Amino acid sequence: MADVARVAGVSAMTVSRALREGAPVAPNTRARIMKAVDSLGYVLDQSAGAFSTGRSGFIAVLVPALENSNFADTVRGLTDALAGSGLQLLLGQTGYSVEQEEWLIASMLRRKPEGFVLTGGQHNRRARQLLEQSDVPIIETWDLPKSPIGHVVGFSNAEAAGELVNYLHRKGYRRIAFLGGTGERDNRGADRRAGYEAALERLGLPRGRVISFATPPTSIRQGSEAIGRLLDLWPEVEAAICVSDLSAFGAVMECRRRHLPVPQRVAIAGFGNFELAAACSPSITTVSVQGYDIGQRAGQLLLRAIERQRQGKHLLRQTVVTPYEVVSRESA
Amino acid sequence: MADVARVAGVSAMTVSRALREGAPVAPNTRARIMKAVDSLGYVLDQSAGAFSTGRSGFIAVLVPALENSNFADTVRGLTDALAGSGLQLLLGQTGYSVEQEEWLIASMLRRKPEGFVLTGGQHNRRARQLLEQSDVPIIETWDLPKSPIGHVVGFSNAEAAGELVNYLHRKGYRRIAFLGGTGERDNRGADRRAGYEAALERLGLPRGRVISFATPPTSIRQGSEAIGRLLDLWPEVEAAICVSDLSAFGAVMECRRRHLPVPQRVAIAGFGNFELAAACSPSITTVSVQGYDIGQRAGQLLLRAIERQRQGKHLLRQTVVTPYEVVSRESA
DNA sequence: CTGTTAGCGCCTTCAC
DNA sequence: GTGAAGGCGCTAACAG
Numbered sequence: 058m059a060d061v062a063r064v065a066g067v068s069a070m071t072v073s074r075a076l077r078e079g080a081p082v083a084p085n086t087r088a089r090i091m092k093a094v095d096s097l098g099y100v101l102d103q104s105a106g107a108f109s110t111g112r113s114g115f116i117a118v119l120v121p122a123l124e125n126s127n128f129a130d131t132v133r134g135l136t137d138a139l140a141g142s143g144l145q146l147l148l149g150q151t152g153y154s155v156e157q158e159e160w161l162i163a164s165m166l167r168r169k170p171e172g173f174v175l176t177g178g179q180h181n182r183r184a185r186q187l188l189e190q191s192d193v194p195i196i197e198t199w200d201l202p203k204s205p206i207g208h209v210v211g212f213s214n215a216e217a218a219g220e221l222v223n224y225l226h227r228k229g230y231r232r233i234a235f236l237g238g239t240g241e242r243d244n245r246g247a248d249r250r251a252g253y254e255a256a257l258e259r260l261g262l263p264r265g266r267v268i269s270f271a272t273p274p275t276s277i278r279q280g281s282e283a284i285g286r287l288l289d290l291w292p293e294v295e296a297a298i299c300v301s302d303l304s305a306f307g308a309v310m311e312c313r314r315r316h317l318p319v320p321q322r323v324a325i326a327g328f329g330n331f332e333l334a335a336a337c338s339p340s341i342t343t344v345s346v347q348g349y350d351i352g353q354r355a356g357q358l359l360l361r362a363i364e365r366q367r368q369g370k371h372l373l374r375q376t377v378v379t380p381y382e383v384v385s386r387e388s389a
Numbered sequence: 390m391a392d393v394a395r396v397a398g399v400s401a402m403t404v405s406r407a408l409r410e411g412a413p414v415a416p417n418t419r420a421r422i423m424k425a426v427d428s429l430g431y432v433l434d435q436s437a438g439a440f441s442t443g444r445s446g447f448i449a450v451l452v453p454a455l456e457n458s459n460f461a462d463t464v465r466g467l468t469d470a471l472a473g474s475g476l477q478l479l480l481g482q483t484g485y486s487v488e489q490e491e492w493l494i495a496s497m498l499r500r501k502p503e504g505f506v507l508t509g510g511q512h513n514r515r516a517r518q519l520l521e522q523s524d525v526p527i528i529e530t531w532d533l534p535k536s537p538i539g540h541v542v543g544f545s546n547a548e549a550a551g552e553l554v555n556y557l558h559r560k561g562y563r564r565i566a567f568l569g570g571t572g573e574r575d576n577r578g579a580d581r582r583a584g585y586e587a588a589l590e591r592l593g594l595p596r597g598r599v600i601s602f603a604t605p606p607t608s609i610r611q612g613s614e615a616i617g618r619l620l621d622l623w624p625e626v627e628a629a630i631c632v633s634d635l636s637a638f639g640a641v642m643e644c645r646r647r648h649l650p651v652p653q654r655v656a657i658a659g660f661g662n663f664e665l666a667a668a669c670s671p672s673i674t675t676v677s678v679q680g681y682d683i684g685q686r687a688g689q690l691l692l693r694a695i696e697r698q699r700q701g702k703h704l705l706r707q708t709v710v711t712p713y714e715v716v717s718r719e720s721a
Numbered sequence: 722c723t724g725t726t727a728g729c730g731c732c733t734t735c736a737c
Numbered sequence: 738g739t740g741a742a743g744g745c746g747c748t749a750a751c752a753g
Contacts, residue, residue, distance in 0.1 A: 103499035
């Protein structure tokens with residue numbers, strides 16, 4: 058910057074101003090400076106700038122995974138909401154592990170993010186403690202935690218799964234199974250299962266038909282295998298709810314391979330409304346959950362919170378409940 | 390850090406050392422310091438550290454998109470390769486736009502990344518210039534550029550598509566169509582199409598049956614629509630190559646909706662070997678391209694390049710050609 | 722094994 | 738509209 062200043066015949070401070078929007082610099086001074094910048098190939102050192110101002114310009118974002126999930130939609134929603142704000146996403150993948158989450162939280166806090174977006178409301182003790190004492194605006198997404206750390210943008214996975222059970226019940230299905238992970242790692246999956254169990258109880262339906270498959274991320278293959286086990290164990294089952302559309306798709310394809318008509322022999326429902334679910338044949342009944350909107354709303358909320366933060370104030374805790382909806386299709 | 394030093398009765402420098410691995414600090418001094426760190430809830434300011442050392446600890450990574458693509462696999466491969474190195478990914482999505490790419494490159498270079506991973510070998514003038522004058526180790530992936538900027542980890546999309554044509558030709562198909570984007574934005578898609586055209590020519594097959602659909606990201610729906618247009622325009626077509634497995638899946642599902650047997654009425658092949666392609670019925674013939682390995686190899690290469698860089702040396706330009714393979718399945 | 726000194730490159734603040 | 742001084746929090750380098 059000193060070099061640029063020398064070439065342009067001004068002080069470094071004026072270069073600094075010229076390189077920012079909205080700082081008072083005479084038009085021809087700025088032009089001279091820009092010429093010098095170009096001729097020297099100067100690139101502003103944002104790490105020094107961040108250090109000097111104390112504002113990193115980062116938003117930390119943790120998602121379980123980017124593949125085979127709709128968290129990528131949430132990331133895109135965040136990106137779009139934050140476009141033009143000068144804030145950059147620092148993205149981490151927890152791999153559905155709370156230990157990995159804790160590690161990432163600790164490592165990202167060292168970068169002094171101006172906001173923190175988490176997926177889900179379940180974290181281990183130390184993770185929670187780190188976040189609470191950090192004084193960074195925090196948003197938990199994709200869930201409605203009982204005791205949130207900061208702001209929340211999400212929905213109740215349990216309720217949404219319950220709605221799906223209600224839907225199947227209205228359609229006349231009674232013996233309804235659930236295919237999903239063990240719940241040790243996928244908290245949202247566990248919530249969905251809990252909502253399914255609660256709905257069965259509420260409706261007085263027979264319980265106990267649950268197939269657990271291995272750890273997330275949920276794959277198509279897991280759904281194929283699970284429906285096979287399900288029909289071997291409980292051939293009387295009339296409908297199966299899968300923890301995600303991917304496993305539902307696997308289940309549907311496995312049924313086709315076995316020449317079992319869906320939904321006549323067994324109805325299948327998924328979760329998430331992936332593009333896959335609408336496109337495949339039979340199309341898959343599912344719950345649409347607006348992953349993109351969650352990201353966008355979280356981004357908007359964060360922008361307000363950060364603005365407040367920069368003024369030394371705080372934004373009151375907000376909870377944004379995003380809608381979900383059962384999407385009725387051919388498979389159920 | 391000064392506060393911690395005071396509480397622990399040492400100098401700030403010793404605290405700094407104690408907080409790093411492998412620095413010489415007496416065990417009980419370190420223990421005292423750690424106690425002080427915990428009691429004060431001190432978090433190391435990495436932005437100051439990065440500034441001081443001149444090493445940001447960032448790797449910039451640009452991918453076209455995270456949803457509906459196998460770039461998320463590459464990101465995971467990179468993440469795994471870089472785990473434990475202390476390097477963090479700074480991830481950007483270009484949305485398949487070179488302008489957006491240029492903007493992201495400029496913005497990320499200000500953060501002083503220690504490495505830069507790009508998708509594809511086509512960039513606009515200024516983007517290339519920025520990267521060349523940056524002195525940051527650069528890796529272009531998912532492609533074999535004619536004049537690479539730095540290192541390369543990828544494969545020839547044109548050749549891979551050509552192999553797919555060869556495969557179909559061996560299977561007896563002659564009138565082979567291509568369904569893909571316009572190529573203005575998706576460079577890898579355009580390369581695949583070019584490879585398809587070249588292979589037709591080489592084999593003396595009839596040309597001209599190309600359906601272009603709108604801008605990427607490639608969706609399932611685009612494949613459904615394209616196969617419809619294709620069969621309307623050229624009912625004599627025997628096989629169709631889709632630019633990605635997603636559009637191939639859309640095409641297969643559309644054929645089922647129209648009660649056109651695949652591959653008897655028309656064979657369909659995809660690209661990418663998504664899990665979808667193996668799982669659906671009929672399963673989809675495709676080209677497997679190892680997105681995860683590309684990321685992992687890129688990460689390993691980057692680690693070596695960065696090590697050299699830190700010693701003030703340079704790593705000679707490397708090109709890693711990753712394998713691809715036609716996967717024969719039911720759809721063709 | 723520990724301490725002292727100096728400086729990374731920018732931006733805030735104040736002065737003109 | 739522009740410049741000068743000083744400091745952000747850490748770590749490299751050197752000394753002991």
